[in-house]
Amino acid sequence: MMLTTATLAIAALAGLQQQQTDTTFAVAANARLRLSNHAGTVRVTGGDQATMRVRATHGSRDHIAITTRGTVIHIEAERDRGMPNFVEYEVTVPRGMAVELDGVETEMTVEGVGGDLSVASVEGGITVRGAGAAVDLNTVEGDISLEGGRGRISVSGVEGTVTVTGARGDLTVETVEGDITLDGVESTNVDLSTVDGDIVYRGTVQDGGRYRLTSHDGDIELGVATGLNATVSVATFDGSFEADPAFRVQISEVRPGRRFSFTLGTGSARVELETFDGEIRLRSR
Amino acid sequence: MTNRHPWMARLSEYVDGELPADERLALERHLETCADCRATVTQLGRVRDLAGTLADREPPRDLWPGIEARIGGAARVLPFGRRWTLTMPQLAAAAALMIVVGAGGAALALRGTGTPVAGPVAVVAPSGDPTVIPATAGAASYDQAVTSLGRVLTEHRDRLDPATVRVLEQSLQTIDRAIARAQEALATDPNDAYLSAHLAETMRQKLNLMRRAAALVAAS
Amino acid sequence: MDDPTPAVDSPKRAVPDDAVDVALAQSGDTQAFERLYRAHVSRVFSLARRMMGPETAEEATQDVFVRAWEKLGSFRGEAAFGTWLHRLAVNLLLSQRARRGRDLARHDPTEDALERRASRGTRPELAMDLETAIGRLPDGARQIFVLHDIEGYKHEEIGDSLGIAVGTSKAQLHRARMLLRSHLEPQTEDRIGP
Numbered sequence: 252m253m254l255t256t257a258t259l260a261i262a263a264l265a266g267l268q269q270q271q272t273d274t275t276f277a278v279a280a281n282a283r284l285r286l287s288n289h290a291g292t293v294r295v296t297g298g299d300q301a302t303m304r305v306r307a308t309h310g311s312r313d314h315i316a317i318t319t320r321g322t323v324i325h326i327e328a329e330r331d332r333g334m335p336n337f338v339e340y341e342v343t344v345p346r347g348m349a350v351e352l353d354g355v356e357t358e359m360t361v362e363g364v365g366g367d368l369s370v371a372s373v374e375g376g377i378t379v380r381g382a383g384a385a386v387d388l389n390t391v392e393g394d395i396s397l398e399g400g401r402g403r404i405s406v407s408g409v410e411g412t413v414t415v416t417g418a419r420g421d422l423t424v425e426t427v428e429g430d431i432t433l434d435g436v437e438s439t440n441v442d443l444s445t446v447d448g449d450i451v452y453r454g455t456v457q458d459g460g461r462y463r464l465t466s467h468d469g470d471i472e473l474g475v476a477t478g479l480n481a482t483v484s485v486a487t488f489d490g491s492f493e494a495d496p497a498f499r500v501q502i503s504e505v506r507p508g509r510r511f512s513f514t515l516g517t518g519s520a521r522v523e524l525e526t527f528d529g530e531i532r533l534r535s536r
Numbered sequence: 537m538t539n540r541h542p543w544m545a546r547l548s549e550y551v552d553g554e555l556p557a558d559e560r561l562a563l564e565r566h567l568e569t570c571a572d573c574r575a576t577v578t579q580l581g582r583v584r585d586l587a588g589t590l591a592d593r594e595p596p597r598d599l600w601p602g603i604e605a606r607i608g609g610a611a612r613v614l615p616f617g618r619r620w621t622l623t624m625p626q627l628a629a630a631a632a633l634m635i636v637v638g639a640g641g642a643a644l645a646l647r648g649t650g651t652p653v654a655g656p657v658a659v660v661a662p663s664g665d666p667t668v669i670p671a672t673a674g675a676a677s678y679d680q681a682v683t684s685l686g687r688v689l690t691e692h693r694d695r696l697d698p699a700t701v702r703v704l705e706q707s708l709q710t711i712d713r714a715i716a717r718a719q720e721a722l723a724t725d726p727n728d729a730y731l732s733a734h735l736a737e738t739m740r741q742k743l744n745l746m747r748r749a750a751a752l753v754a755a756s
Numbered sequence: 757m758d759d760p761t762p763a764v765d766s767p768k769r770a771v772p773d774d775a776v777d778v779a780l781a782q783s784g785d786t787q788a789f790e791r792l793y794r795a796h797v798s799r800v801f802s803l804a805r806r807m808m809g810p811e812t813a814e815e816a817t818q819d820v821f822v823r824a825w826e827k828l829g830s831f832r833g834e835a836a837f838g839t840w841l842h843r844l845a846v847n848l849l850l851s852q853r854a855r856r857g858r859d860l861a862r863h864d865p866t867e868d869a870l871e872r873r874a875s876r877g878t879r880p881e882l883a884m885d886l887e888t889a890i891g892r893l894p895d896g897a898r899q900i901f902v903l904h905d906i907e908g909y910k911h912e913e914i915g916d917s918l919g920i921a922v923g924t925s926k927a928q929l930h931r932a933r934m935l936l937r938s939h940l941e942p943q944t945e946d947r948i949g950p
């Protein structure tokens with residue numbers, strides 16, 4: 252009996268034997284990266300060289316397939332039969348490259364990539380720093396953190412918090428169970444929604460812009476400098492509203508279950524702050 | 537021709553085995569003496585058999601762009617790069633229809649038999665102004681979409697990791713509770729513009745989550 | 757530096773069930789509907805080409821898929837999606853056919869051409885492939901031949917769809933087969949009497 256257990260343990264260890272892949276190759280200026288992974292971690296870093304380096308730690312029965320189709324470079328672990336094991340990737344790409352990552356049980360990290368970025372996981376968080384172009388992030392279970400981004404920025408979580416800092420562009424952020432926090436954002440088009448979570452937006456409200464922050468069960472906080480020009484619409488069923496006195500908000504009557512609006516400055520931007528059940532705050536910063 | 541080949545017009549029926557027994561026997565007696573009709577029977581059978589072996593062909597050019605242009609007029613780019621066409625006006629319309637059902641029937645309406653959303657529907661726009669927004673011609677009503685997505689998710693849940701299924705189910709329950717609370721609130725104040733817009737928004741979130749879940753199933 | 761392995765790779769993506777794509781399409785996902793289109797287009801296009809002729813088949817195929825999109829809400833999953841789509845295609849093509857038939861002159865010159873060739877027999881070098889020959893059948897005979905011999909419909913179903921008697925359907929089918937036979941089997945020509 253003891254022997255059998257020992258044999259099994261050795262067999263299991265053999266199956267887990269790790270192997271390294273490390274390869275570097277030149278890539279065209281317009282090349283795109285598409286990496287798919289089942290389980291593990293992926294870290295993609297932008298570098299100064301016109302080359303791509305792929306380092307991967309993977310099971311001995313798996314191999315890393317790097318293939319090109321048109322301008323797209325595909326990276327994927329393969330195994331003759333069955334699903335590849337846990338793979339840890341470290342990939343360095345030319346800084347301006349467009350990157351598309353797709354995983355299932357995979358934690359994703361992207362740093363200093365200036366091209367368009369699309370990252371999707373199912374069970375795993377996503378961390379992006381120094382994004383330079385359009386960003387599309389999507390996971391089911393895990394937190395999402397984005398620093399940077401220009402143009403169209405879209406973030407979708409389900410269970411997990413979303414944090415965005417320093418983004419410039421049109422922002423859409425959606426999650427179901429989790430807080431959404433935006434800091435230092437410059438945008439004329441912001442749409443943030445969660446069902447069960449708080450929303451904090453600290454940034455600018457620009458003339459002519461549109462800002463929509465909605466939750467069902469959570470607080471809403473808009474932190475902006477005074478002197479903005481906005482028509483602010485506030486709605487709650489079972490919550491409350493408070494504004495920093497510095498804004499000199501004039502509301503004749505505030506009752507629960509009612510929507511009301513007020514104008515700041517010229518009223519140029521349109522701001523909607525809504526939560527079914529929670530506090531809505533207008534804070535000066 | 538007909539005099540010499542009185543059965544000529546019925547030979548296909550004979551080939552297909554569709555003649556009544558007495559006629560079939562009479563025809564077979566004729567075939568014994570008529571080589572022309574025998575040859576024709578053989579040929580008709582071959583034509584029929586060949587027809588059954590014709591292969592399908594791809595169209596010479598891709599017809600999808602033309603179709604997409606015709607069905608995707610209302611499509612908009614939503615998160616994670618997918619294109620959806622069931623838009624807020626339709627959801628608002630679905631929510632409005634629930635409100636029309638009234639206080640007692642609101643909960644029932646959500647799992648109702650499906651109310652087609654087509655043509656202009658009066659809805660309450662988020663601004664609070666009653667507005668007429670023409671609903672886009674969509675594939676199905678909200679109810680139908682939720683029902684069919686729910687069905688495939690139930691049938692194919694084993695394609696997803698159990699942990700993922702658990703997260704998705706919990707989140708759907710969270711949304712369902714939010715929908716139920718919005719409906720209860722609407723029941724007490726059916727004319728509240730915010731509540732109807734909030735219900736529509738929460739319904740949109742539910743549909744969106746179900747679509748994402750189904751997309752995961754499709755990709756797995 | 758190594759080069760990336762040159763290879764023609766195929767993404768390892770399972771072909772999704774129609775059911776999942778149908779549900780997604782019903783919820784308004786046009787990408788899922790595109791997958792359904794790709795899976796079924798050759799079937800629909802071939803049907804349209806045979807029933808409508810090559811010149812209008814492409815447009816008719818697009819019409820079928822647009823109608824399918826509009827009608828997806830009525831698809832409840834009792835039958836396979838392909839069966840439902842095929843039925844919808846047949847109905848739409850028949851109604852287009854009928855509409856077009858009313859606009860066309862009753863007389864079709866290609867019909868004479870086929871009749872003449874059939875009556876004088878066909879030399880081997882004149883044999884044409886079955887698709888081409890089907891395309892030259894007179895409208896009525898062609899529709900019924902396509903529905904019965906290619907698509908496997910019964911005369912009763914064809915009669916219902918077209919609003920004609922079963923006997924008429926049988927007679928038109930026979931006519932179609934008679935017209936087609938001499939173009940397909942020139943080698944048997946010498947066995948046919950004068």
